[in-house]
Amino acid sequence: MYLIGENLRGGYGGADILNNCTIGVDKGEIAVIVGPNGAGKSTAMKAMLGMLDLNEGKVLLDGNEITDLSPQARVAHGVAFVPQTSNVFVSMTVEENLEMGAFLREDDISETRDMVFELFPILKEKRRQPAGELSGGQRQQVAVGRALMTRPAVLMLDEPTAGVSPIVMDELFDRILEVRAAGVAILMVEQNARQALNIADRGYVLVTGENRYTDTGEALLANPEVRRSFLGG
Amino acid sequence: MPEMTEILNALVVFTNFVLIPGLAYGSQLALGALGVTLVYGILRFSNFAHGDVMAFGTMVTILVTWWLQSLGVSFGPLPTALLALPLGIAGTVLLCLVTDKFVYRYYRAKKSPPVTLVMASLGVMFVVNGLVRFIIGTDDQRFFDGERFIMKARDFKTLTGLNEGLAIKSSQGITVVIAVILVALLFWFLQKTRAGKSMRAYSDNEDLSLLSGIDPDKVVRITWIIAAALTTIAGVLYGLDKSFKPFTYFQLLLPIFAAAIVGGIGQPIGAIVGGYVIAFSEVLITYPYKKVVTYLVPESWAPEGLLQLLGTEYKFAVSFMILVIVLLVRPTGIFKGKVL
Numbered sequence: 001m002y003l004i005g006e007n008l009r010g011g012y013g014g015a016d017i018l019n020n021c022t023i024g025v026d027k028g029e030i031a032v033i034v035g036p037n038g039a040g041k042s043t044a045m046k047a048m049l050g051m052l053d054l055n056e057g058k059v060l061l062d063g064n065e066i067t068d069l070s071p072q073a074r075v076a077h078g079v080a081f082v083p084q085t086s087n088v089f090v091s092m093t094v095e096e097n098l099e100m101g102a103f104l105r106e107d108d109i110s111e112t113r114d115m116v117f118e119l120f121p122i123l124k125e126k127r128r129q130p131a132g133e134l135s136g137g138q139r140q141q142v143a144v145g146r147a148l149m150t151r152p153a154v155l156m157l158d159e160p161t162a163g164v165s166p167i168v169m170d171e172l173f174d175r176i177l178e179v180r181a182a183g184v185a186i187l188m189v190e191q192n193a194r195q196a197l198n199i200a201d202r203g204y205v206l207v208t209g210e211n212r213y214t215d216t217g218e219a220l221l222a223n224p225e226v227r228r229s230f231l232g233g
Numbered sequence: 234m235p236e237m238t239e240i241l242n243a244l245v246v247f248t249n250f251v252l253i254p255g256l257a258y259g260s261q262l263a264l265g266a267l268g269v270t271l272v273y274g275i276l277r278f279s280n281f282a283h284g285d286v287m288a289f290g291t292m293v294t295i296l297v298t299w300w301l302q303s304l305g306v307s308f309g310p311l312p313t314a315l316l317a318l319p320l321g322i323a324g325t326v327l328l329c330l331v332t333d334k335f336v337y338r339y340y341r342a343k344k345s346p347p348v349t350l351v352m353a354s355l356g357v358m359f360v361v362n363g364l365v366r367f368i369i370g371t372d373d374q375r376f377f378d379g380e381r382f383i384m385k386a387r388d389f390k391t392l393t394g395l396n397e398g399l400a401i402k403s404s405q406g407i408t409v410v411i412a413v414i415l416v417a418l419l420f421w422f423l424q425k426t427r428a429g430k431s432m433r434a435y436s437d438n439e440d441l442s443l444l445s446g447i448d449p450d451k452v453v454r455i456t457w458i459i460a461a462a463l464t465t466i467a468g469v470l471y472g473l474d475k476s477f478k479p480f481t482y483f484q485l486l487l488p489i490f491a492a493a494i495v496g497g498i499g500q501p502i503g504a505i506v507g508g509y510v511i512a513f514s515e516v517l518i519t520y521p522y523k524k525v526v527t528y529l530v531p532e533s534w535a536p537e538g539l540l541q542l543l544g545t546e547y548k549f550a551v552s553f554m555i556l557v558i559v560l561l562v563r564p565t566g567i568f569k570g571k572v573l
Contacts, residue, residue, distance in 0.1 A: 071443065071444060072443055072444070072446055075444060075445070075446050076446060080444075081444055083440070083441070083444070086438055086440065086441065087441060088438075088441070089433075089434050089437040089438050089441060089442075090437060090438070091433065091437045092430070092433060092434060092437060096430060096433075096434075099430065100430065100431070100434045100442065100445045100447070101445055103427075103431065103434075103445045103446045103447055104445075104446035146441075146445070150446070
C-alpha cells in the first residue's frame, strides 16, 4: 500500500490510545476508519500524520519510513490533512485559503486552483469572500480544496461530513469520489459509517485502538456482526 | 451671531491646538499600536517591552544623529534624525531578534501560556529600560534640527489677516506623511505579498498554517522586524515632535496599548483607528476651550474659567478610562479583534 501505519501503539502522553493498530491506503483508493466513540479513529489518523508520539510501530509512505518526520515534513512529502474543526483560515478569502494551501509550491498554482474550482464550483463564485462567512458545507469544501492545492498523493480527512446536512454530505462524498478518480489515496475517519463504507474500497473498524474488522467497504456492510454492533442493524 | 472672522478665528485656534497636534500624536500612537498588534496577532502575547524598545530605537537614532552632526552631515531642511533612522531601525531589529532568540523562543517552544510570555516581556522591559538609561541617561534630549516650521503662525496671520495664527511644525508634517506611507506599505505587504499572507494565515489559524507548510520561525522573524521598524519610527517621530526622555516612552505604553485594544487587538486597521481615537480623546479632553468659546459667544458671555475638562497632567487617565470602558462594553474593540 502507498501509505501504511503498521502496528501503531501510542497516545497523547498518558495511556496508549492505539493498541497495535494497522491502517493503510493505496493510490486511487478510499480507506475509511469507523468505530464507536473513543475507539481511537482520529488518533489513528493523527498517528499517520505524525501528530502523536508512537511507542511502537512505524509509518511507511511509498515504502520509505516516515515515522520520525514532523507533520509539516510529511505535508512536503505529499500527505495532506483536513482537520475536523478550524480547518479554514476564517479571516482570509476563499482564494487566499487555496493559495495558502499551495504555500510550499514554487510553480504556477493556477491550474490546480482551476481544478479545485471545477470540483467545487461554489468556491469560484465566492472566491473573494472570507471563508469565515461561508456556510458549514462550503467551508468543508474550502478545507478540502486547500488540502488539494499541494497536489497531494494522500488526502486525509477527519470527519469531513461532521455537522453538515445529509444532502451536503452526499455531495461531498461525490466530490471525494472524483478526487479518488484522479489517483489520490484517501484516508477518512467517519461518524456516518454506513454512507462512508458505501464508497470505501477498504474499511477499518476500530475498537479500543485495535483493528476489529478489516475488509472492503462492501464486505463490511454485508457482515451481519458489523451491522449489528456498529451500523445499528 | 458671531461674525465670520470670529468663527474663522475660533476654527484656527481649534485646528492649531487640537486638530494638528492630535493628528500628529495619533499617527505616532498608530505606528506604535501597529507593532503591538502585530506581535499580539503572531506571537500571541501583549509585549510590555514595546515602549522601552521604542525608547531603545529612538536612542540609537539619536546617537547616530549626533555622530552625523559631529561629522557635519545634514539633511537640508529635514531633520538629520531621518538620515540616522535606518541605523536606528537596524539596531532595534537586532535587539528584538536577540531577545526573541534568548527569551521568547524558549517559552514558545515550551508552549507556555500567554501570561508567562507577558511576564517575560515585563522582564525584557526592565532590562531594556535600564540599558537605555545607562547609555543615554534619564534626561530630556532634543535632537530636532533643520527647518522648524512648514507654516509659521505669524506668516499665517499676515497671509489671512486673522487674529489667530496657525502653525504647522515640520515634525508634525513629517509624522503624518511618514505614517501614511508606512500604513499603505504595511497593508500592501499584508494583503499582497506571500510573506504577508503567511503572517495573516499564521495569526488566523496556527495549526492549519503549519499544515500548509508555513515556516513559523520565518513568520516570527518577519513580525519582529516589522514591529521593530514601526516602533523605532514611531519613537523617533514622537521625539522629533516633542522630546526624548526614557520615562516618557515607558509611559507611552499605556496609550499605545489602549489604541491597540480600542481598535481591536490583532487587527492592523484597528490599531490605526485606535491610535487616533486615543490621541484625539486625550487632546480634546485636556484642551482648555476658553479661547475658542470666547470667539464664538457674545462678549458678555465670555467664560472666566479655562473650560478644561481635565488637566494635562491627567492625560494618561484618559487612555486608562477608555481602555476600561472598552474592555467592559466591547472587549473585542471596534474592529472585532481577539479578546484578551
